[in-house]
Amino acid sequence: APVLGLPDPADMAFDLYQPPGAAHWLGTDNFGRDIFARVVWGARVALIVAIGAALLSILIGSALGAVAGYFGGWVDGLLSRVFDIFLLIPTFFLILLIVALFGASLPLTIVAIALTTWPRSARLMRSQVLTLKSRVYVQAALAAGAPHWWVILRHVIPNGIAPIVTDGTILMGMAILTEAGLSFLGLGDQNMVSWGSMIFEGQRHLRLAPWMSIAPGVALLVLVASLNLLGDSVNFAMNPQLRTRGGAPKRRRGVAPPADEPAATAGAPILQVTDLRLEYAAGDRRIAAVDGVSFSLPRGGSLGIVGESGCGKSSLGSALLQTMPNNAELTGGTIRYDGRAIVLDGKPVIEGGRSRIEALRWTRMATIFQSAMNALNPVTTVRRQMVDTLRLHRPGMTRDEATARIGEVFDMIGIPRSRMNAYPHQLSGGMRQRAMIALSLILEPELVIADEPTTALDMLIQDQILGEIADLRERLNLSLILVSHDMGAVAESCETVAVMYAGRIVEIAPTRRIFDRPAHPYSRTLISALPSLTGPLETLDSLPATGSAAAEGGCRFAHACPAATALCRSTPPPAVQLGGNHVAECHYAEEFAAEPVDAAEPTATEEACA
Ligand SMILES: Nc1ncnc2c1ncn2[C@@H]1O[C@H](COP(=O)(O)OP(=O)(O)OP(=O)(O)O)[C@@H](O)[C@H]1O
Known part of the structure; x- marks a missing residue:
């Protein structure tokens, strides 16, 4: 009040009960005070x-x-x-x-x-x-x-x-x-x-x-x-x-199915992704985490997506299931499941008031999350979570029928039925991850997307779990997408490998082929970084962090590529078709593919592939 130059609040004037006006903005009281x-x-x-x-x-x-x-x-x-x-x-x-x-x-x-x-x-x-x-x-x-x-x-x-x-x-x-x-x-x-x-x-x-x-x-x-x-x-x-994830999952504006969409055709790939783009809003910045990804997965097939941390693997996985955080937006691309579009031009396809992906999620497309400890509810028993999932999708199912189904899946995954009533923290890390796998399989899906399913487990358990996933895939004729930073893990479990770098698939090929003839220098670096079973110990070269060459118009790997030329730095590489479903985004893909990677010693993975 002194700063505003207002009168002393105790000052009395003769203008008692003055209504608000120019002299006293809010009037005066019974003593004439302002x-x-x-x-x-x-x-x-x-x-x-x-x-x-x-x-x-x-x-x-x-x-x-x-x-x-x-x-x-x-x-x-x-x-x-x-x-x-x-x-x-x-x-x-x-x-x-x-x-x-x-x-x-x-x-x-x-x-x-x-x-x-x-x-x-x-x-x-x-x-x-x-x-x-x-x-x-x-x-x-x-x-x-x-x-x-x-x-x-x-x-x-x-x-x-x-x-x-x-x-x-x-x-x-x-x-x-x-x-x-x-x-x-x-x-x-x-x-x-x-x-x-x-x-x-x-x-x-x-x-x-x-x-x-x-x-x-x-x-x-x-x-x-x-x-x-x-x-x-x-x-x-x-x-x-x-600011980024808050609130309930965002309802994204959808589109109607295309009028000329053909009925689901036998033999159509279970998943077909074309030019998919996902961006995050981070303050004023936009991060293009998935930047034009295309691939196709045949029914019963398995695809491993590998790449370094931050290359966009998990973002791609969440885009496929439409479980992205609220600050993520699909800015383009199409996803087809069994021949029918679930995302068109970056927008979810809505049919009968419900998005198609909602109808497919978990019943036909399930996921195995990275950390089972975070994915499983800590205050509910494993059985309870599975019963809830079952009865949500199959409302007519009784509690006993649900428990019988859980027993079947536990037998299949190799968890003793007696552990059904355990809380997640009462299970070992490996057992918890198996419980997560059981939860993903409970509704008999056709496609499973496993995002780093063995991170944080020791080597032995990692190996067992990957073996079990591969085994289940064969027994249940599942289609599998395995997201991992580990080239070796992917080689053991998948028929096809897609190598991701800075938001793009830079090379995709059948596993044996990519190990024999990697055509992208980044894939070659990943393969040569795998430990040799019999050779001497070697010091590995590290790669510089993901570069911004793409923003300048060149190949996004050029800043780290030992063979980069002026062409690589100025012109984006084409997708070079090398035959036998082998595609690599490199100006010199044919030359690299003709050159075996490191013929000296068999690697652990080569043995696994063989
Ligand atoms: N919620 C988010 N908000 C903003 N940026 C994000 C968000 N999640 C991921 N990113 C950014 O998107 C890019 C891709 O991240 P993503 O988690 O998909 O990579 P990743 O290959 O799965 O890595 P990792 O193997 O470490 O999980 C990174 O630059 C990351 O910083």
Whole structure:
């Protein structure tokens, strides 16, 4: 108010009960005091109470909540009872007691509000910490020798604070309303201008000067509503996931099936992808994660998609199933399942009010996720999750029939039936991944998309699981897409290999053929990086990070290619057909294909392919 040059809120004039006008924007009260000046001064009291009470409440609540959640056991039991006791104390009663004992003052009002609201922050922080403490980065910090207080301060509180800060803005609103209520009752600090006391005075003169109570009432409403909106914005700003993935899966605008679409033809590939493009919105940037991918998978066939981390393999997998995050968009391309379009020009095909992919997902096209621990619901038994999936798609199925079907799939995957009622955390990593495979097969799909199904498992279990997938594929005549960064794993399980680099399939060929005659220098690098079974140990060359040559118009691998020429740097390579379903995007594909890769020693994979 002093900055705005407003009159002193206590200044009295002779213009009593002046309605709002040019001289007094919000009018004057029964003593001729300027209401606008008093509303602005009142805002100061409201904000002091709001910030003071919320800060105190969050500080006490977060600290005690973090300790309770982190240490658990009797510490948690004791502190939780303390939270409960404080939650039971009525704020007004406590303040009445304080006013009676110490007299009314603003700091005491702040302390009283904080004393009754901190358990709210404490409970919130406790539940955050209960989840966070089992995270791997917390375990890693402890294993590295960090003391508990450091782990709480450095890892637990910063990761759990976002919802508490958001709740803090709601606490601020509550504190303002409580202070206004107290002042209304005459229990506030009488030396300060408060909206509550203004409303009280206003209601006594309501007929004569309604503006006296309307002005502080509206100010109260606007400030509390603004704080709630601020809470939403703080949450949005502190949680990057809300900006990218937040909310329910996005409903994407669909298209009707093409009028001239032929009926499903026998012998059509189970999956046919043409020029598929997927982009992510990351702030102002667009990331073209899948940049014109085409391939075709025959029924019962198997395709391995390999490439380095970040080349777009998982994005391609999610585009095929239409399970992309909300910041992803298909910007073009067609996907046909069994001859019928499920995506046309980047848009999902809708038929009878439902997208075709929804009708196919899990029943005919299933997926095996990368990390079974994240994919399986931790608070539900494996059997329960499978029963739910079965009954969702087959509503007539009884619980006993569902359990019998789960038993069959468990036998097939090699998990003892007795483990059906286990929770995911009670299973070993390999068993959990097998349970994930069982879940993907429960509805007898025709096509399975496995995204790095053996990551995080030891070599022996990796090998067993890949062997089981290959075996199941043969027994059930499944079609398989295996996404992996491991050329060897793909060679063991798939008939065809597609090598991806910077969002494109740069080479695709039957497995034996790509190992014998790789025609793209990137595939050659991947193959020569496979360990030799009998040769001496070699130091591997590393590749520079994915380049931006594509943006400049050349081959996207040119910056890392030992054989790149001026042509590679200036002109995008054509898709060179090398015969026998072998295609490579390289200006010199024919020359490379004529040159065997490293004939000296058989690699582990070559043995597997043989
Ligand atoms: N949700 C997202 N928002 C923004 N960019 C993303 C998102 N997910 C992936 N990307 C980017 O898209 C590109 C392709 O990522 P993708 O996860 O598909 O690669 P990948 O080959 O599967 O890698 P990895 O083997 O490590 O899983 C990368 O540049 C990645 O940073």
